[in-house]
Amino acid sequence: MKKIITFSLILFSGMVCYGQQKGHSEVYLNWNLGAPLNNSFATGFNAAGGSIGYNTFICKNFAVGGAIGWNNYNTYYERQTYHTKTGAITTDMYTYIFALPIMATATQYINAGKFVSPYIKVGAGALYGEQSQYYNIYEDRTTDWGFTVIPEVGAKISFIPGSKWSLNASAQYLYATNKASVYNLNNIQTLSVNIGASWKFR
Amino acid sequence: MKKLNRGYLSSLLLVFAAFASCKKLPPVDNLSSDFVVETKYDTSVHFTTFKTFAIRDTITVATENPKDSVWYDADAQTIINEVAKQMKAVGYTQVMPGDKGGADLGIQLIGIRNRTIFNVTPGYWWGFPGYGDPYYWGDFYGYPYWNSYWYSYSIKTGSLIVEMANLKDAVANQKLNIIWTGIGSGQIGNSKSFVLDQCIKTVDQAFLQSPYLHQSTQ
Structure with a gap:
């Protein structure tokens, strides 16, 4: 956890306004495809996720905003016996995780070009x-509720x-x-x- | 002011539409209809110290009908005989219930049948296989099913419980300790043959997943 916060702070600290042009705002909608990394409760690739967000550029290459995402992960386990300290249970089952992050975001665009604008983003x-x-x-x-940090690298095309x-x-x-x-x-x-689209407006 | 209110309302509706559709439950109707079988036991007991068992020849029944009390037909006997067969298979000797000390273990069965009632809102079934997405009806992308009321539906569920009491130490303990329980539970519908089949499978699985349950000669 400490490493993740440190990494996020480094990302944030690198985000600078090197042009003082207040710009436009944008809304975006992404389709999210992914997999849990660290648990055996729900595993495997799932494609039932997404996010919707809003950014406003406080200078030319730096935007702040907010986003809400959602992810669904489920895994089917064949009928089997699970032993406990005082007995056992036999069944087949689905395990399911639903995750809904609500976060503030900061986005730094790097070498934005006419067609491709790479960026790094951190949501917390x-x-x-x-x-x-x-x-x-x-x-x-x-x-349950928890604190979340979501570093992201990508590009707008x-x-x-x-x-x-x-x-x-x-x-x-x-x-x-x-x-x-x-x-x-x-x-x-x-x-x-994430694969999606964004719409820019003033 | 009116414009502001409309814009605000539209935004709220859009946000709601987006997030009402974001939870996608697993396809639970693919799950097996076989009973969930759970066993519990007193970990301080050494089952190898028992030699004999007696089993009650009827099954206690609890249903929504207060007049139901005992299950004693041929199906009930089949289930009871299956329990006895499994006990003999792991080395115990069946004796008749009777005087104190006549049997080391006393076994009785309980059958429970009831209705499980669920309260759901209309559109709850969205995401279940075969239930139409909003866009099935036309150009309704992003529109959730919605209503402010709810309704109930019920499913018939059943459980078979096998309880084993320690008779051998009852006098010393001044109580009949239940030292092992096998429970099978699930949806039962209206088919008697399905219920019987699930009860037999429950008994067999309960013994299978209790390897500590055997007489010392095993």
């Missing part, structure tokens, strides 16, 4: 999480110079402090890619 905020097990007709669910529309492509790492001890979940980490 809260993450609402749900962890569920579905078996037969039953559901066990826990909910404009096919027509000056267009209000551009495509987004990025990769992001999510770390959240959410815990669910009943499922032996100490935090949430995911690695994902």
Whole structure:
């Protein structure tokens, strides 16, 4: 966790306004495809995520804003026996994680060109999480809140110079402090890619 | 002011539309209908110290019908016999219940049948296979199903519980300690043959996942 905060602070500290031109604002919508990294509760690639956000440029290459994202991860486990200290349980089941990060963001554009504008972004905020097990007709669910940090690298791609529309492509790492001890979940980490579009306005 | 209100309302609706559609549950109707089988036991007990068992020849029943009390037909006997068969298979000897000290272990079964009631809002089924997405009806991308009321539906569920009491030490303990329990639970529907099949599978699985449950000669 300390490493992630340190890395994020380094990213933030590198974000500078080297042009004092207050600019436009933008809204964006991304499709998020990714996988959890660190737990066996829900594993594998899932494509049922997204994010929506708003940025306002406080100078030419630096924007601040906010975003809300969502991710769904589920895994099916064949019928098997799980042994505990005082017994055992046999069933098949789905495990499911729902993650909803709500965050403030800072975005630094680097060498923005006519067509491609690479950027680094850091989001920080809260993450609402749900962890569920579905078996037969039953559901066990826990909910929790945690602190989240989401560093991201990507690029905006404009096919027509000056267009209000551009495509987004990025990769992001999510770390959240959410815990669910009943499922032996100490935090949430995911690695994902975003594909989407943004619309610029003044 | 009117423009501001409309804009504000539209924004809220857009945000709501986006996030109402973002939770995608797993396809739970792919789950097996086999009972969930759970076993629990008293970890301080050494099951190898017991030699004999007795089993009650009827099954206690609890349902929504207060007149239901005992399950004793051929299906019930089949289930009871399955428990006895499994006990003999792990080395215990069946004896008749009777005088104190007649059996080391006493086994009885309980059947529970009831309705589980769920309260849901209309559109809850969005995301389930076969339920139409909003765009199925036309150009309604981003529009969630929504209403302010809710309704209930019910599913018939059942459980078979097998309890094992320590009779051997009952006098010394001044109580009948339940030292092992096997529980099978799940949706049962209306098919008697399905219920019987699930009860037999529950008994077999409960013994299978309890390797400590055997007589010393095993």
